[in-house]
Amino acid sequence: MTTTPTARPAPFRVGFVTGATPDKWGRTWRDRRREPLELVPVVEEEQETRLRDGSLDMVLARLPVDRDGVHCVPLYDEVAVVVAGVDHFVAAADEVELADLAEEQLVLPHPSGWTPDADQLAWPAMSQRDAIETVAAGTGVAIVPMSVARLYNRKDVVTRPVVDVAPTTIGLTWLVEYDDERCQAFVGVVRGRSARSSRG
Known part of the structure; x- marks a missing residue:
């Protein structure tokens, strides 16, 4: 059976x-x-x-x-953080405001629609991982949730809280x-x- x-x-x-x-x-x-x-x-x-x-x-x-x-x-x-290369000026700060980033290249669009005052390059669409790799190469900054920055943490980048970006x-x-x-x-x-x- x-x-x-x-x-x-x-x-x-x-x-x-x-x-x-x-x-x-x-x-x-x-x-x-x-x-x-x-x-x-x-x-x-x-x-x-x-x-x-x-x-x-x-x-x-x-x-x-x-x-x-x-x-x-x-x-x-989740706190919003800016990710920048280790030699970037934000490395010397404990936290930053958006005004501090006004002259930067933002390699990843921010959900709020905020963009720096400086003319932006025509960045290709990229993932959060790709954006942090681009930042690590010394080109621009990215603003991402802290959990994402931790996930893709590298020795050649620094992260700092952006105090005037809503979590x-x-x-x-x-x-x-x-x-x-x-x-x-x-x-x-x-x-x-x-x-x-x-x-x-």
Whole structure:
């Protein structure tokens, strides 16, 4: 007599934007749950697309996102920092303001739309990693969340907080139409609820 193998449950797929660190939540999930969990890195430009097309169940996203049909739990703020070469003048400062960077080349567009007063070169589109490599070569500066700067940290760059740039926020997002028990269980993990806690 043959038996049909029991199908493994589909993986629960949680995306995380560059700089987010979901490992501790992943460990807690695996300690508590039978369903396999996949943590999937995503770049900021695709975080919402991957959520809405169903390829990810939840996303640790860098806000803002379109809230139409999307649940969102803001989790923590990220300080904005300027990344510059080690010989740049910002290396001598503890923190800077945007006015201090008015004559710089900004190699990566800033989400706020701020640009330096100096005429800007026609920079090609580049990833955050590429931007920091460009900065390390001594060309221009980049303003990124501190978590991104830490991820791509190099010995040939320095980072300093930019005090008049609003922090960005990491939030846990998922679609309203797919708000199931697994999503609520992961919310509980992220919020630090115990395994026996009820939803709320």
